[in-house]
Amino acid sequence: MHNAEVVIQVRYNPKGECVFCGEAPAGVSPQDWHNHLSNNLPIHPLAGGRAAFYTTNEDLARFKAMEGAKLEAF
Known part of the structure; x- marks a missing residue:
């Protein structure tokens, strides 16, 4: 991505869960x-x-506002 300013790192466990x-x-x-x-x-x-x-x-600021997010409740 050419104009990316932020890299968001992700790690998973062996089961594939974030x-x-x-x-x-x-x-x-x-x-x-x-x-x-x-x-x-x-x-x-x-x-x-x-x-x-x-x-x-x-975009990160917009995503952090969680606009339109459907979070799962466990």
Whole structure:
């Protein structure tokens, strides 16, 4: 992505569940934040149970507002 200013790092456990997703708003689980970003950005898989999202500061602020988010309650 040419104009990406922010790299959001993601880590998964061996079961494939997201255990870390950077830049998550307070009170939002890593998996819910990952799901929200996945609905809005392409995910770039990396080796070793990792991945990354690339975005701009402006889009990150919009995503952090969680506009249109459908968070799952467990």
